[in-house]
Amino acid sequence: xxxxxxxxxxxxxxxxxxxxxxxxxxxxxxxxxxxxxxxxxxxxxxxxxxxxxxxxxxxxxxxxxxxxxxxxxxxxxxxxxxxxxxxxxxxxxxxxxxxxxxxxxxxxxxxxxxxxxxxxxxxxxxxxxxxxxxxxxxxxxxxxxxxxxxxxxxxxxxxxxxxxxxxxxxxxxxxxxxxxxxxxxxxxxxxxxxxxxxxxxxxxxxxxxxxxxxxxxxxxxxxxxxxxxxxxx
Amino acid sequence: xxxxxxxxxxxxxxxxxxxxxxxxxxxxxxxxxxxxxxxxxxxxxxxxxxxxxxxxxxxxxxxxxxxxxxxxxxxxxxxxxxxxxxxxxxxxxxxxxxxxxxxxxxxxxxxxxxxxxxxxxxxxxxxxxxxxxxxxxxxxxxxxxxxxxxxxxxxxxxxxxxxxxxxxxxxxxxxxxxxxxxxxxxxxxxxxxxxxxxxxxxxxxxxxxxxxxxxxxxxxxxxxxxxxxxxxxxxxxxxxxxxxxxxxxxxxxxxxxxxxxxxxxxxxxxxxxxxxxxxxxxxxxxxxxxxxxxxxxxxxxxxxxxxxxxxxxxxxxxxxxxxxxxxxxxxxxxxxxxxxxxxxxxxxxxxxxxxxxxxxxxxxxxxxxxxxxxxxxxxxxxxxxxxxxxxxxxxxxxxxxxxxxxxxxxxxxxxxxxxxxxxxxxxxxxxxxxxxxxxxxxxxxxxxxxxxxxxxxxxxxxxxxxxxxxxxxxxxxxxxxxxxxxxxxxxxxxxxxxxxxxxxxxxxxxxxxxxxxxxxxxxxxxxxxxxxxxxxxxxxxxxxxxxxxxxxxxxxxxxxxxxxxxxxxxxxxxxxxxxxxxxxxxxxxxxxxxxxxxxxxxxxxxxxxxxxxxxxxxxxxxxxxxxxxxxxxxxxxxxxxxxxxxxxxxxxxxxxxxxxxxxxxxxxxxxxxxxxxxxxxxxxxxxxxxxxxxxxxxxxxxxxxxxxxxxxxxxxxxxxxxxxxxxxxxxxxx
Numbered sequence: 001x002x003x004x005x006x007x008x009x010x011x012x013x014x015x016x017x018x019x020x021x022x023x024x025x026x027x028x029x030x031x032x033x034x035x036x037x038x039x040x041x042x043x044x045x046x047x048x049x050x051x052x053x054x055x056x057x058x059x060x061x062x063x064x065x066x067x068x069x070x071x072x073x074x075x076x077x078x079x080x081x082x083x084x085x086x087x088x089x090x091x092x093x094x095x096x097x098x099x100x101x102x103x104x105x106x107x108x109x110x111x112x113x114x115x116x117x118x119x120x121x122x123x124x125x126x127x128x129x130x131x132x133x134x135x136x137x138x139x140x141x142x143x144x145x146x147x148x149x150x151x152x153x154x155x156x157x158x159x160x161x162x163x164x165x166x167x168x169x170x171x172x173x174x175x176x177x178x179x180x181x182x183x184x185x186x187x188x189x190x191x192x193x194x195x196x197x198x199x200x201x202x203x204x205x206x207x208x209x210x211x212x213x214x215x216x217x218x219x220x221x222x223x224x225x226x227x228x229x230x231x232x233x
Numbered sequence: 234x235x236x237x238x239x240x241x242x243x244x245x246x247x248x249x250x251x252x253x254x255x256x257x258x259x260x261x262x263x264x265x266x267x268x269x270x271x272x273x274x275x276x277x278x279x280x281x282x283x284x285x286x287x288x289x290x291x292x293x294x295x296x297x298x299x300x301x302x303x304x305x306x307x308x309x310x311x312x313x314x315x316x317x318x319x320x321x322x323x324x325x326x327x328x329x330x331x332x333x334x335x336x337x338x339x340x341x342x343x344x345x346x347x348x349x350x351x352x353x354x355x356x357x358x359x360x361x362x363x364x365x366x367x368x369x370x371x372x373x374x375x376x377x378x379x380x381x382x383x384x385x386x387x388x389x390x391x392x393x394x395x396x397x398x399x400x401x402x403x404x405x406x407x408x409x410x411x412x413x414x415x416x417x418x419x420x421x422x423x424x425x426x427x428x429x430x431x432x433x434x435x436x437x438x439x440x441x442x443x444x445x446x447x448x449x450x451x452x453x454x455x456x457x458x459x460x461x462x463x464x465x466x467x468x469x470x471x472x473x474x475x476x477x478x479x480x481x482x483x484x485x486x487x488x489x490x491x492x493x494x495x496x497x498x499x500x501x502x503x504x505x506x507x508x509x510x511x512x513x514x515x516x517x518x519x520x521x522x523x524x525x526x527x528x529x530x531x532x533x534x535x536x537x538x539x540x541x542x543x544x545x546x547x548x549x550x551x552x553x554x555x556x557x558x559x560x561x562x563x564x565x566x567x568x569x570x571x572x573x574x575x576x577x578x579x580x581x582x583x584x585x586x587x588x589x590x591x592x593x594x595x596x597x598x599x600x601x602x603x604x605x606x607x608x609x610x611x612x613x614x615x616x617x618x619x620x621x622x623x624x625x626x627x628x629x630x631x632x633x634x635x636x637x638x639x640x641x642x643x644x645x646x647x648x649x650x651x652x653x654x655x656x657x658x659x660x661x662x663x664x665x666x667x668x669x670x671x672x673x674x675x676x677x678x679x680x681x682x683x684x685x686x687x688x689x690x691x692x693x694x695x696x697x698x699x700x701x702x703x704x705x706x707x708x709x710x711x712x713x714x715x716x717x718x719x720x721x722x723x724x725x726x727x728x729x730x731x732x733x734x735x736x737x738x739x740x741x742x743x744x745x746x747x748x749x750x751x752x753x754x755x756x757x758x759x760x761x762x763x764x765x766x767x768x769x770x771x772x773x774x775x776x777x778x779x780x781x782x783x784x785x786x787x788x789x790x791x792x793x794x795x796x797x798x799x800x801x802x803x804x805x806x807x808x809x810x811x812x813x814x815x816x817x818x819x820x821x822x823x824x825x826x827x828x829x830x831x832x833x834x835x836x837x838x839x840x841x842x843x844x845x846x847x848x849x850x851x852x853x854x855x856x857x858x859x860x861x862x863x864x865x866x867x868x869x870x871x872x873x874x875x876x877x878x879x880x881x882x883x884x885x886x887x888x889x890x891x892x893x894x895x896x897x898x899x900x901x902x903x904x905x906x907x908x909x910x911x912x913x914x915x916x917x918x919x920x921x922x923x924x925x926x927x928x929x930x931x932x933x934x935x936x937x938x939x940x941x942x943x944x945x946x947x948x949x950x951x952x953x954x955x956x957x958x959x960x961x962x963x964x965x966x967x
Contacts, residue, residue: 009567010475012391015674016657049655051389054475107965110384112652141652162300209654214793215672216660 001043001048001228003029006072008063013086013206018210021046024224032064043231044081045072047088049141049206059102059144060090069095081125081231086142090203091150098193098202099157100149104132106185108145115183115205117191118168121161124194125230126201129222135172136219138205140183145204147186147193157193165192165203238263246273252604260600261776267536267584267592272599274502274540275509278763281603284729285761287337288378288742292756293749300421306347306498307417308757309424312720312788314676317421319353322361322414322684322723322784324762329411332469333378338386338542339472340413340758345390346498349481350547352425352488353417356656357671358387360413361684361723361782365406367639368963372401375409377963383413384650389474390481393659394651395669398684401639404692404778407767412723412760414784416682420675424909427497429515429550429576434494436508436519436574437556439563440480440546443504444529446470447542467683476545476568483566484547492555499546505539507548508574509582518579523586527569535584535591550576559642607638608729610736616693619831621816624895628869629944631825631899633954635866636873638824642958643877646965660792663876665799666863667712668785672792679792683785687865688778693818695737696744699781700836703748704903705864706785711845712860713795714852715787716964720749721920722759722783727766727776737779738763744836745781751838752787752845796852798861800879804933805913810844810905812868812927814896820866821899834901841904848906856916859909869898871907876938877952885931885942909933 003021005014014031021029029046032039039045053062063069069091076082076097084092092098105111114137119130130136149157157163167189168174169181174189176182182189184204192203207220236242243253246269256264256272264272282289294302301309302319307321325340341358348355360383365372385925387394393416429436447470487493495515497507502527512519523538533541551559556572559626563570577583580598582594624631635641648663660679661670668683685706691698703720710717722745749756765777790793799894816822817831851857859879876882888897912914913929920927937945 010389012389012478013655013657016655019657019674047869050391051475051478054389054473056475075485109381110388110650110652112388112654113649139654141654143388195532206654212657214677215658219556 001025001044001232002044004032005029005048006034006043006068008034008052008059008066010052010054011048011050016179016208017046017048017095020211020220020224022223023211024221025228032068034063034068036068037071039071039075042085044227045075047084047091049088049089051084052087052091060087060094063091064094064110067163073097076200079197079199083126084202085206085208086204090144090205092200092202097200098195099153100147102144103146103147103148104144107179111183112141113183115140116168117165117171117205118174120163120166124164124198124201125227127164127221127226128230129226135168137210137217138207138220139209142204145184145186147190149187154187163190163196164194164201167191234404236266238266238269243269244282246270247277248273252276255602259595259602265592267539267623268594270536271505271538271592271594274505275599276603280506282761283604284606284608284763285738287607288739291742292746292759293754295456296753296755299755302376302755302757303759305426306350308719308721309351310757310786311421312678314678315366315421316673317419317424318416318680318786319348319351319419320413320414320416320786321347322721322782323347323760324723324725325411325413326408326725326762326765328469329379330409331811333375334382335469335471337379337382337411339470340411341383342472342474342477342544343500344413344415345392345477346500347415348415349484350425350496350498351419352353352423353419354485355392355415355417355481356658357416357669357680357682358392358394359682359684359784361686362397362399363405363410363688363780364401364405365409366383368402369403369406373963379409379411380647386472386474386894390478391655393653393655395653395659395671396663396682399630399644399647400688402688402778404775407775408765408777410777410780412724412782414684414721416680416786418658423488425493425496427495427511427514429495429511429519429549432493432517432576433551434576434780435553435556435572436521437551438446438526438546438551438571439549440568441473441476441543441869442527442529442569443538443541444543445533445537445541445659448537448540470542470544472544479566479568480545480547483563483568484525487559487562490555492551492559494550494552496547496549497528499548501542503540503542509599510597511548511550512576512582513600518581518596520575520577520583521574522767523584525571525573535586539584564724565932569793606737609732611732613733613736613740619817621893621896622826626825626942629946631821631895632869632873634824635820635870636951637958638820638953639958640734640820641866641870643955645956646959646963651819660796661795666795666797667709668715670713670792670795677791679711679715679795680788681713683709684782685709686780686782687818689818689829691741691779691781693833695740695779695827697833697836699744700743700748701833701903702781702783703745703752703754704836704838704841706783707752707754708786708845708862710785712851712862714849715789715795717752717754717785717787719755719757720783720785722756722781723777724759724761725777725780725782726763729763729772729860734776741779741781748838753844796857796860798859798875798878800875800881800883800933801858801909802881802934804858804909804911806883806929806930806933807908807913807916808905808906808918808930809921809925811896812892812900812902812903814892814900814903815902816896816900819901821895834903836903844904844906844925847920848908851916851919856910857908861907863902863905863907867899867901873938873951875907876948877955880948881933882935882937882939882948883931883933885941886929886940901908
C-alpha cells in the first residue's frame with residue numbers, strides 16, 4: 001500500500017503513524033510537507049495527529065489552508081482514500097471534506113486516556129478489518145474532540161451509515177451523557193465518521209498507538225489491515 | 234541612561250557590597266548599566282550555584298556508562314547499541330507560584346531545550362510537583378494552573394508525559410514546587426556540546442524573537458518571596474510550545490548535518506548566560522551586535538535584550554561554510570535565523586548596540602571569580618525515635634483512610650490531562666508500574682523512568698531522607714526489571730543564608746552521596762533551587778520542606794519484558810525484605826494519629842542493594858509476574874494498589890505475631906518489595922540461598938482484598954475511594 005503522511009508545522013503523531021503503517025503493510029510511507037504541491041502516486045493519504053500551527057486559531061483551521069490541502073481535496077474528489085486522525089479529523093472538518101466540527105471537550109480539559117470504540121459500519125475500507133458491532137480499545141489524547149453537527153447532518157450521517165465508530169463502555173454500552181463511556185461529550189457518542197462515498201474517514205482516537213504487540217496490544221491493527229486489503233487487495 | 238551606578242544599585246540587582254567590590258576590581262572601572270546586569274545574573278544563586286557548589290562537588294558523578302556528567306546541558310549515559318540517554322530535571326518553582334500556568338509550561342519548555350540542545354530527540358517528560366495544603370483555598374488554583382501548564386506544553390510539543398509524583402503539605406502553601414524532567418535519546422557519536430571554538434566563526438541566533446519578558450527571572454529565583462510576590466508577575470516568561478516543536482525539528486534536522494560547532498539554549502539569563510557559557514567553556518571571546526537580534530518590539534535597550542528570558546531561543550556557533558544551509562532549514566520551519574556576532578580571540582564578551590559598545594567584560598574572571606560561599610550551618614536536632622502508638626481505628630478504617638488521602642489518592646485526574654502515548658513507544662503508562670517504561674524507537678531497549686522524594690522524611694532527617702529518595706528511585710526502576718543507571722537531582726530548599734537551611738542542604742547532599750555510591754547510581758545532571766521561602770507580613774519566614782527530588786533512569790534489554798504492578802490472578806504473593814514496622818514519619822501516623830514526628834525509616838543501603846539485585850535477578854529469570862515496592866503507606870497500601878490496578882483480589886495470611894498488626898501493615902520499611910510469582914516455593918528457596926529475607930504473604934485471586942481476620946474489601950470499593958479525592962478537590966465530581 002502506497003501511503004503518504006502529510007506533515008504540517010506542529011504535527012506530532014506522524015512518526016506513530018509511520019510505525020503503524022510500516023508494521024502492518026510492510027511499506028514505508030512517504031512523508032509530505034504541507035507546502036508541497038503534489039502528492040504523487042498514492043493509495044492512501046493520512047493526516048496525522050498533533051497541533052498543526054499550534055491549534056492557535058481553531059484546531060485544524062490554519063492547516064486547512066496549507067498548499068497541500070488543495071491536492072488532498074482533489075485526491076478525495078477523484079475517489080482517493082483519506083484518513084484523518086485527531087488533528088487530522090479536525091483538519092478534514094475544517095476543509096469540509098467531512099461534515100460537522102470538533103468543539104472543546106465537554107469537561108473543558110485535555111483528555112488522555114484509553115477509550116472503547118464500537119464499529120458501526122464495517123463496509124468501508126477503514127472499518128472492514130472489523131465486524132459491525134465489534135468493540136476495541138484505543139488511546140485518545142485531545143482537547144477538542146467533542147463532535148457536533150446540525151440535527152439534519154446527524155440524521156443524515158446515521159441514515160447513510162456514515163457513523164464509523166462510536167464511543168462506548170468496555171461492554172459495548174453506548175451512553176451519550178456518561179463521561180466514562182463518552183469522555184468528550186460528542187453528539188451521539190460519535191468518534192469517527194465517513195464521507196458520502198465512504199472513502200474519507202476521520203476519527204479522534206489513535207488506533208495507530210495500539211498496533212505493536214511489544215507495546216501492549218494490537219487493538220488498532222484491523223484499521224490498517226483492512227486498508228491494505230481494500231486498497232491493494 | 235542617567236542612573237547612577239553604585240553599590241546601592243548593585244544591591245537592588247541582588248549583588249552584595251562585597252560582590253560589587255569584586256566586580257569593580259575585575260572591571261577596573263565603574264560598570265555600565267548593561268554590564269552590571271550581566272554580572273548580577275551570572276553571579277545570581279540561580280546561575281552561579283554559589284551556595285551549593287562546594288557541596289555538590291562531593292557527589293559521585295562517574296561510572297563506566299556515564300558519557301557526560303554534570304557541567305553540560307544534561308547528563309548523558311550509555312544505554313547500549315551505540316545510543317545514549319540524555320536527561321535532566323529542573324525546577325520552575327518561583328514562576329509557578331506567581332503564574333502557575335506559564336510557570337509550569339515554560340518549566341517544561343526549558344528542560345526540553347536542555348535535552349535537544351545536545352542532539353537528543355526528547356522521548357519522555359516526567360515531573361515532581363509539590364503543592365500546599367488542599368484545605369488552603371489558594372491550592373486549587375495552583376494545582377489547576379500547573380497541571381494545565383505541564384499538559385498544555387508537553388501535549389503540544391508531542392513528547393509523552395509518562396510519570397511523576399505529587400505531594401501536598403502546608404509547607405508548600407506559599408511555594409509550590411514544579412520540577413520538570415526530560416529524557417532524550419541520541420546516537421553516542423552525535424552528542425552536541427556548548428564549548429565554542431574557531432575564531433571568526435559566526436554566532437547564530439535561532440527561534441523566537443526577543444521581547445521584554447522574563448527580565449531578571451534568574452535574580453527573582455534567587456530571593457525569597459514576600460507578600461508582594463504577585464507584583465513580580467511581569468518577570469514570568471510566556472511559553473509557546475508550537476514554536477518549541479518547530480525548534481526541535483529544525484535543530485534535529487540541522488544536527489543531522491555537520492554544520493554545528495557548538496550549541497546552547499537560552500534559558501535563565503537568556504542571551505547573557507548562553508553567550509558567556511559558550512565562549513567561556515571554549516576559552517574564546519565573543520562579540521555580539523544586538524542590532525541583528527530578532528526583536529519582538531521596538532526600542533529595546535541592550536540591557537533588556539541581554540537579560541530577556543523570552544522562550545524558545547537557541548544560540549549556535551556554526552561552520553562559516555554551512556550558514557546558508559542552516560538558514561534554509563530554519564526558514565523552512567518558519568523560525569528566525571540571524572547571525573548576531575562572531576567568536577574572537579579577545580577572551581572578552583563585547584556587546585554592541587546602535588554602534589556603541591554597551592558591555593565589554595573579560596570572561597575568565599566573570600566565571601573563575603564568581604562568588605563561592607561555604608555558608609555556615611548549625612547542627613540539626615536528631616529526630617527522636619517514637620514509641621508507636623496503639624492502633625486507634627483498626628486496619629480496615631486505616632487502609633481506607635490512607636488510600637483516599639491526598640498523598641495516596643489516585644493521580645488519574647492529573648495523568649489524564651497529559652498525553653502519555655504520543656510517540657507510540659510508551660510500554661508502561663503512569664500507574665502501571667513502579668517506573669514508566671518507554672521503548673527506544675528502532676530497538677527493543679526500554680528506558681525505565683521515575684521521580685521520587687519523600688519530603689517529610691527529609692524534614693525529620695535530611696541525610697536519611699535524601700538517601701531514601703535515591704534508594705526509592707533505584708527500587709522503583711528495579712521493580713520493573715530494569716537496571717538502574719543514573720540520576721538527575723533537583724534540590725529544592727529554603728534560604729541558604731539561614732544556617733539551619735544550609736545544614737539541611739549539606740546533610741541531604743551527604744545522604745544522597747552515600748546512597749548513590751552504595752547503589753552505583755551516579756548523579757549526571759541536576760539543578761538547585763534555593764530561597765523557596767515566603768515571608769509573611771509578620772516577618773516570619775516559612776521555608777518548604779527540604780525536597781531533594783530524584784529523577785532516575787534505568788535500562789531494560791527488552792521493553793516488552795518489563796514488569797508492572799497489576800495483580801495477576803492465581804499467583805503466590807511474596808514479600809522480599811524485612812518489615813520491622815517503622816511508623817516514624819509514616820503516612821499512617823500523619824493521617825490516623827495526626828502526628829508528624831519520629832525518625833524516618835532506617836535506610837540500609839546494603840540490604841537495599843542485596844534485595845533489589847535479587848528481585849531483578851528473579852525478574853530476569855522469568856519468575857515474577859508483578860512487582861511493587863513498599864513506600865508511602867506501607868505493605869497493605871502496596872497490596873491494595875496492586876489489587877486496584879489489576880482488579881484482582883488476594884487472600885492474605887496472618888502476619889507475624891512479634892510486630893503489632895498496624896505496624897506490620899502500615900510501617901514504611903525500606904528495601905521491601907511485593908512480588909507475584911507462580912510458586913512461592915522456588916522464590917523462597919532462591920531468597921534463602923541469597924540471604925535475602927522473604928516471606929509468603931498470600932495468594933491472589935477473586936475480587937476482594939481479604940485479610941486473615943475476616944476483613945474483606947472489594948477491589949471496586951477500594952478504587953472508588955482511591956479515585957474520589959482529586960475530582961472532589963477540584964470541584965469536578967459531578
